[in-house]
Amino acid sequence: MRIDIVSLFPEFVAQCAAFGVVGRAVERGLLSVHGFNPRDYAEGNYRRVDDRPFGGGPGMVMLIDPLRASLRAAREAAPGPARVVYMSPQGAPLTQAKVRELAGRERLILLCGRYEGIDERLIRAEVDEEISIGDYVLSGGELAAAVIVDAVARLREGVLGDAESAVQDSFEDGLLDCPHYTRPVEHDLGTVPEVLMSGNHAEIAKWRRMQSLGRTWQRRPDLLDEAALSKADRKLLEA
Numbered sequence: 001m002r003i004d005i006v007s008l009f010p011e012f013v014a015q016c017a018a019f020g021v022v023g024r025a026v027e028r029g030l031l032s033v034h035g036f037n038p039r040d041y042a043e044g045n046y047r048r049v050d051d052r053p054f055g056g057g058p059g060m061v062m063l064i065d066p067l068r069a070s071l072r073a074a075r076e077a078a079p080g081p082a083r084v085v086y087m088s089p090q091g092a093p094l095t096q097a098k099v100r101e102l103a104g105r106e107r108l109i110l111l112c113g114r115y116e117g118i119d120e121r122l123i124r125a126e127v128d129e130e131i132s133i134g135d136y137v138l139s140g141g142e143l144a145a146a147v148i149v150d151a152v153a154r155l156r157e158g159v160l161g162d163a164e165s166a167v168q169d170s171f172e173d174g175l176l177d178c179p180h181y182t183r184p185v186e187h188d189l190g191t192v193p194e195v196l197m198s199g200n201h202a203e204i205a206k207w208r209r210m211q212s213l214g215r216t217w218q219r220r221p222d223l224l225d226e227a228a229l230s231k232a233d234r235k236l237l238e239a
């Protein structure tokens with residue numbers, strides 16, 4: 001998979017993809033992250049990438065032409081269609097389902113704004129979708145793009161040591177994950193639940209499901225409306 005970052009600070013996103021499982025995926029060629037800086041495509045001595053907003057008001061707006069040229073360069077840098085995603089607080093909230101959908105693509109171009117944002121005409125003409133990573137405002141789209149690179153990369157085949165671990169993560173089946181424990185069994189902070197050491201796989205699976213359901217009910221009851229629950233799950237929740 002190839003992800004192109006159009007940003008005034010593309011190195012930031014590439015650097016975020018240099019650690020842990022994602023870094024190893026890059027090293028192994030499972031994923032590549034490339035930067036395109038609008039400043040490199042801007043004209044004039046000052047290589048200007050922004051200007052004052054029409055109508056007045058504070059802040060600056062990113063110019064159409066350096067962004068359009070960067071996007072064109074990114075599209076032409078590799079074969080195949082690329083989906084252009086603008087990182088924006090006004091976009092659709094990022095979910096695990098969206099991450100999975102993006103991970104199914106071979107090419108993404110992540111467009112990062114700065115200042116007050118990007119000239120609306122560029123967004124309308126060039127962007128396939130807008131994604132937000134939450135209801136708060138960042139100073140630039142790079143952190144949001146880094147979030148997408150990380151979340152998408154770990155779903156690509158071969159990136160995680162055990163593909164099963166992603167399937168069991170929170171949100172994959174609509175619920176939060178169960179709690180996890182490791183050695184030692186006895187610790188002054190507590191004891192590991194006995195069932196996890198019983199070797200009884202059916203009982204362990206049942207315990208984990210109950211924990212997932214209970215946590216989701218306590219912490220994120222909104223998720224239960226959309227989760228695919230069995231009759232047994234519903235019984236547990238009603239109990």
Ligand code: SAM
Binds near residue numbers: 089090117137
């Ligand atoms: N004036 C814009 C607004 O209120 O919608 C905010 C602009 S923000 C200061 C600058 C850039 O940061 C945006 O163009 C966008 O790329 C990025 N950004 C800020 N918050 C974000 C969020 N929650 N999710 C994704 N990108 C975000």
